[in-house]
Amino acid sequence: MGCLKTGQASEDDYSSSESESDDDTLNSARNWCPIDIHASTPAPPNFQFTSTPGINPSTKILLGNTDDPMMFFSIFFDEKIMSFIVEETNRYAEDCFNKSDLTPSSRALNWKNTDIKELNLFLGLLLLQGMVSKSVEAWYWSKRPILSTPFFWANYE
Numbered sequence: 314m315g316c317l318k319t320g321q322a323s324e325d326d327y328s329s330s331e332s333e334s335d336d337d338t339l340n341s342a343r344n345w346c347p348i349d350i351h352a353s354t355p356a357p358p359n360f361q362f363t364s365t366p367g368i369n370p371s372t373k374i375l376l377g378n379t380d381d382p383m384m385f386f387s388i389f390f391d392e393k394i395m396s397f398i399v400e401e402t403n404r405y406a407e408d409c410f411n412k413s414d415l416t417p418s419s420r421a422l423n424w425k426n427t428d429i430k431e432l433n434l435f436l437g438l439l440l441l442q443g444m445v446s447k448s449v450e451a452w453y454w455s456k457r458p459i460l461s462t463p464f465f466w467a468n469y470e
Contacts, residue, residue: 390436392429395429395432395433396429398432399427399428399429399432402427402432403426406421406424406426409421438453441464445462447460447462
């Protein structure tokens, strides 16, 4: 297994044998190689979208016939997953703090364990960043009138 070659390629170049381990496959995928930018490659196929966009009506009835975004969010991020993320975040922070020598002025000394409410707020702000586009991440938190989006910093103070 290797990188893609210019010219003709056989099926063997792209298929993997059952004897290859995942590590071998990953290592070979990390090999960089030159790419022939002058070779014309066909465009990916254009598949016609033939369905009705939105949520399947029978699924909506199953969920209580609601349009509440949090209901749909909770399908993927239920209490169990959110608790797991919170526990692992707090554990990771503790591990990091234990492995490093913190100076007396370190912000890490002000760390407080997170909880599900704060995680929901954080994820909501990440989603909102996809709708409110700013060139620099720090600008979301800026209090300068020309850059300010008070919703971001007002919810996190």
